[in-house]
Amino acid sequence: MSSSASVIRTDGLTKKFGRVTAVDAVGLDVREGDVYGFLGANGSGKTTTVRMLLGLVLATSGSIEVLGEPMPASGRDVLTRVGALVEGPAAYPHLSGRANLALLDSAGPDGPRRTRDRRIEESLERVGLAQVDRRPVRAYSLGMRQRLGLAGALLRRPRLLVLDEPTNGLDPQGINEIRRLLLELNREGTTVFLSSHLLGEIEQLCTRVGVLDGGRLVLQDEMDALRGPTGRTEVRTPDPARAREVLASITDVDVEPADDGLLVRGLDPADLNDRLVSAGVRVSGLAPERRRLEDVVLAATTSGTDRFGREGERP
Template identity: 80%
Template structure:
């Protein structure tokens, strides 16, 4: 769906994007993760032909960009650097204007598609107020409605949950996953670790303009070799496992403790705890956290990345 080779963009002496090789496959929910200022938006703008690359190549939907923009862009839904709109028009009028140049078949279904797009982003009940009266979250939702209006094969979104409250973030996350299940490939640029970790099947990490990491989420968050045990009987468990390397991650009077155990297979560990009378509420292999993986791969560190709903 998206492939770049040695994609580079320089502004004078500044290299904003440095020899980036992206690979976004059909059906992916691809998380393009990077701290603010890492070059994400410049990369996205080059993918869409809004900024010309200094060097390198770009293929989108198996066609070269920006040369094939006329045939590619009608099949791509995009929202970059916030939603664009005519502030004096209503949301519906904005969507109708956006779709005005569609093919005849699209024009005949425009009204139905506008209502469906507004429904899916939570703006179905919006009145005829002009967009200038919308909140930031409402404008963000309207931008997403415009992106999905033509039922694209590929969605390219730059910080789509900016300005939304936690409930709104969850609603947009649910919508994007639904669209993906329906066949839309999603390319999601964000600096929010939690947003990427909860949604994406594949991840690319940009740091200082360089792509320092790209892999499947399952591979990045592989097992650490330890088993995670939740139990309300932490001290009893520790006494029982004195011959095993046991680490107490955290303890809480209400819910017990989270133990990290190395040296026993999960099935053997569970059997030993149950035979010893230890109550086990959860037992599973510990997996690496995306935050730790990103921290190890970048020079900027995760202090420049945000969690869901929190700007870095």
């Protein structure tokens, strides 16, 4: 466990809409420097939680601290240091992207006019919209709007980025760019809170994961801990039958067939490799097996992974 400062901490956070409990006693813990993956199926209460963190939805009970201060009480102070993208971007359709950013910046505190133009250009450049002309946002593609929304979130170089489904509507190329951008920002010291229903996205980017299921936080841990080794070794070989024979003679070793090889428990990888190669078995790959996030999430949730989107489902 890292000892760095807490950036988001909620305690018993609950939201009821009428008799429906959308979010139930959630205790988030996001630390400085994290890329936190907030994973949940659609309708799991993810967006409501994000909105509560930003003071848009008022909690029924429980407490929220963002950047060390209570929300929504200190919202005016805290939110100037937070950039957010909530449930898709939004802009005034009759104005250009630049005009939109300028308007948003001038609307709130701590956006000095002196540096505004420069900050807008920098943000647009970071999200890949630097070349955009004076077209009104009305004429933007979905991907461009998403980028503009991200530019808005980056405008004041926030310490914390809260992003709800930030890669929606982007093509694979765009998704890659945004991922790189987020990692770059994270290296520069920005904590990223990334909410998504896409397992793959979370798996590739995040250092910490929280899983929301039916309004409850069912899992919250470091990504490395979740994807720890299982104790088995994956062996890829064109000669699985030979390999089984070789390993059958060793006591306390379990062998299971796998897609293009075997799964072996009971031998450390170096030893296993040595034995196979000495016996003349051709080995094309060999590595300790790690747990997959999908399996962990599946085990923790009741809803099953079918409600989580897979990478391939993206538009």
